[in-house]
Amino acid sequence: MTTQQLEVNFSELINKPKATLAGLAGAKRILLRRRDAEDLVITTAARVEQDAQVMSAGTRMFVALVRHDTAARSLLLEIIPEAFPWVRFLSEESVRAFAAELAEVLPAAESLGNMSAVATTIAAWQHTAEVHSDPELLAALTTDRGEDYGPVPEPGVTG
Template identity: 60%
Template structure:
């Protein structure tokens, strides 16, 4: 069995559905390219449930390890650069904050069965690391601009 999915045009699924769906017997997923929209991934319900079970188990194990021993957070901080090389650009305090937020966001996302918040959080932290990796950009974004103009009004309240 292939570990990577096959790819076809969405029209192939519509026009040759039995032959196209038969590909799922040999591949865990089928990437459907769409001309007028975002590509889709098709998989079996059993495979989706398996993937969800694996992600949930890994999340629960990571969260449990992070809470168990006093040294476990140090271990997590030690392995983060292997999983996310860009954390090397974060200040030490931010790396610790990232680790805590990662574990807690993963736990919360697992509890509702939706990992979108984890993906969003990872992208946000990676962008933060990118800013820290560029001294000129960091200086420009952290420079005191003087007067604070207060909170930005909610766009729904502006006519």
């Protein structure tokens, strides 16, 4: 039976590189735990390529389905709260905007082979939902206090 992930300390890779990398034979990837930095993952190039192909195919099919089928768009709006529970704090119009933006960003990011724009889009909408979940914060950010302190100088420019 193949395990999904082998976890080892980074020092183990440094001290026993052959034995540590041999762990890839029984695992899909090795998670290298580092004490003072972000953890690293080691996997094979073939697995990365395979994962990218699967992600690409899934993204293209999902986006095509949502673009061409009204029922799929409706279903997407119904299931978004399951995938992203925090959308419950957004208006229906905002949930539709989130779904539309996600459907636009997914294929664009996939075409570049860099999904960070998708993560950024999701995080931005989640932060919006966080603001809407807190009535005091929402009021503080949306209430016009009538105060205007004039133009803001460029960073580094003293006035």
